[in-house]
Amino acid sequence: MNQRLRIVGLYLVGFASLFVIWHVTAAWIVQSVLFPTPGRVILKAIELARDGTLWEETSASLGRIAAGFAGGSAIGIPLGLAIGSFPTVRRLLEPYTEFLRFIPATAMITVAVIWFGIGEGSKIFLIIYTTVFIVIINTAAGVSAVAPNKIRAARSLGASSAQVFFFVALPATVPYILTGMRLAMANSFVTIIAAELVAANNGLGRMIWDSRLYMLIDQIFVALLVLGLLGFTADRLFRWGIYAFAGRFAPVT
Amino acid sequence: MALVQLEKVSKVYRSLKGGDYTAVRDFSLDIQPGEFFCLLGTSGCGKTTVLNMVAGFEPASAGIISISGRPIGGPAADRGVVFQGDDSLYGWLTAMGNIEFGLRMRGVAAAERRRKAQHYLELVGLKGQNDKHPTELSGGMKQRIQIARVLANEPQMLLMDEPFAALDAHTRADMQRELKRICASTNKTVLFITHDIDEAIILADRIGVMHAGPASKLKGIVEVKLSEAERERTHDRFVAVYRQVHEMIRDEVALSLKRAQ
Numbered sequence: 001m002n003q004r005l006r007i008v009g010l011y012l013v014g015f016a017s018l019f020v021i022w023h024v025t026a027a028w029i030v031q032s033v034l035f036p037t038p039g040r041v042i043l044k045a046i047e048l049a050r051d052g053t054l055w056e057e058t059s060a061s062l063g064r065i066a067a068g069f070a071g072g073s074a075i076g077i078p079l080g081l082a083i084g085s086f087p088t089v090r091r092l093l094e095p096y097t098e099f100l101r102f103i104p105a106t107a108m109i110t111v112a113v114i115w116f117g118i119g120e121g122s123k124i125f126l127i128i129y130t131t132v133f134i135v136i137i138n139t140a141a142g143v144s145a146v147a148p149n150k151i152r153a154a155r156s157l158g159a160s161s162a163q164v165f166f167f168v169a170l171p172a173t174v175p176y177i178l179t180g181m182r183l184a185m186a187n188s189f190v191t192i193i194a195a196e197l198v199a200a201n202n203g204l205g206r207m208i209w210d211s212r213l214y215m216l217i218d219q220i221f222v223a224l225l226v227l228g229l230l231g232f233t234a235d236r237l238f239r240w241g242i243y244a245f246a247g248r249f250a251p252v253t
Numbered sequence: 254m255a256l257v258q259l260e261k262v263s264k265v266y267r268s269l270k271g272g273d274y275t276a277v278r279d280f281s282l283d284i285q286p287g288e289f290f291c292l293l294g295t296s297g298c299g300k301t302t303v304l305n306m307v308a309g310f311e312p313a314s315a316g317i318i319s320i321s322g323r324p325i326g327g328p329a330a331d332r333g334v335v336f337q338g339d340d341s342l343y344g345w346l347t348a349m350g351n352i353e354f355g356l357r358m359r360g361v362a363a364a365e366r367r368r369k370a371q372h373y374l375e376l377v378g379l380k381g382q383n384d385k386h387p388t389e390l391s392g393g394m395k396q397r398i399q400i401a402r403v404l405a406n407e408p409q410m411l412l413m414d415e416p417f418a419a420l421d422a423h424t425r426a427d428m429q430r431e432l433k434r435i436c437a438s439t440n441k442t443v444l445f446i447t448h449d450i451d452e453a454i455i456l457a458d459r460i461g462v463m464h465a466g467p468a469s470k471l472k473g474i475v476e477v478k479l480s481e482a483e484r485e486r487t488h489d490r491f492v493a494v495y496r497q498v499h500e501m502i503r504d505e506v507a508l509s510l511k512r513a514q
Contacts, residue, residue, distance in 0.1 A: 149340050152334065152336075155329075156308055
């Protein structure tokens with residue numbers, strides 16, 4: 001328990017120092033209207049939270065991330081399993097994964113907007129795009145990393161090929177799948193902001209862009225602060241979820 | 254009739270560059286039902302290759318391997334395998350889950366497989382460890398799970414590939430004693446691979462000594478007609494058998510060292 005308190009305490013000190021340094025820099029070193037203090041940003045955040053704007057923009061971005069992330073994982077996991085299990089599938093699909101994963105989602109924004117418009121379609125497409133390859137590659141790597149003796153043992157205990165897949169290969173791959181999803185989650189945050197900066201009706205990215213037009217520096221910082229907090233929380237929740245529900249699969253986080 | 258028969262079995266590994274490697278050539282061996290057979294050889298002599306072929310993990314390049322008179326296909330539940338390391342255990346399952354794995358795969362009803370798994374879990378001395386995951390257990394205990402997992406599946410024979418080689422000396426001696434006891438009480442046929450002469454004499458009814466690789470086969474078979482009391486490293490008759498086996502394997506060790514250079 002003491003160990004836990006120590007860890008939480010160090011975390012809090014770390015976070016507090018971030019705000020202290022920010023405050024010192026903004027209030028005494030830079031002293032510019034272009035760099036607000038954390039106090040002003042927090043006041044602005046409270047104001048935006050009161051009138052509902054903050055929630056509206058945040059939930060718009062989060063909804064897109066959730067939809068795209070779920071979609072990308074739903075496509076990526078089975079494909080990754082197939083690539084990892086069958087050399088034929090690997091050779092057929094590798095040109096796609098190895099070619100497309102080097103074209104960043106941000107480079108696809110324009111194309112996505114042309115194809116799917118500035119609404120939800122293009123955003124969800126981009127999040128799926130940014131998620132799917134990381135999940136595929138990690139899942140496939142996980143399947144190939146299953147110890148051959150695990151499979152041999154199962155065969156000589158009487159398991160059929162299908163049973164080997166569902167009861168050995170799949171559970172042995174879970175930690176890799178989860179790690180892939182966690183990395184994809186971080187990418188989703190990057191992509192959604194870039195996509196909303198370019199073209200969107202709402203969302204944190206658009207909030208930043210609009211604030212820039214009207215020189216609402218405080219508001220830009222509110223969006224940045226929220227992004228940091230959301231990313232941090234999402235990652236913690238994911239890790240917590242991995243340990244709570246899949247700890248027995250020995251996750252590699 | 255012999256339970257396992259290997260008739261002039263050869264195994265050739267084809268390398269990508271062309272040059273073939275013959276691991277074993279014209280290897281013949283009969284193992285009787287209920288017998289504990291140790292296959293003893295220097296490293297690289299192809300003893301694991303023989304086990305992998307009997308297990309059905311690798312097909313023989315030539316010759317016939319049959320069990321109860323029928324040629325074997327791939328791996329099957331009649332031949333349970335205990336591996337050297339612990340990487341064959343399922344880390345996401347408990348000790349109990351690992352032990353009942355084979356029964357679950359073969360559709361044995363839950364209550365029945367619980368009962369059986371519990372029986373073998375206790376037989377190997379893991380009572381009370383039901384809900385532990387492999388990572389929470391020591392090396393010796395993990396090997397016990399492997400043995401129980403195979404026994405619970407009630408195979409016709411056990412194939413053991415240096416199962417105690419990675420354990421410390423005390424745990425190894427302990428496990429050898431346990432294995433003797435378990436085999437005596439279950440009357441299993443065992444093919445046991447080892448490079449340790451002491452281990453072979455402690456465990457085996459017969460010891461098959463292999464030539465040094467490549468293209469290896471059996472050099473000879475030593476019958477270990479020792480009582481339990483005589484299977485002590487310091488006993489005169491133990492030492493006599495040791496000398497006999499050592500005499501056979503000494504030149505092969507020298508040969509394999511020379512070839513490795």
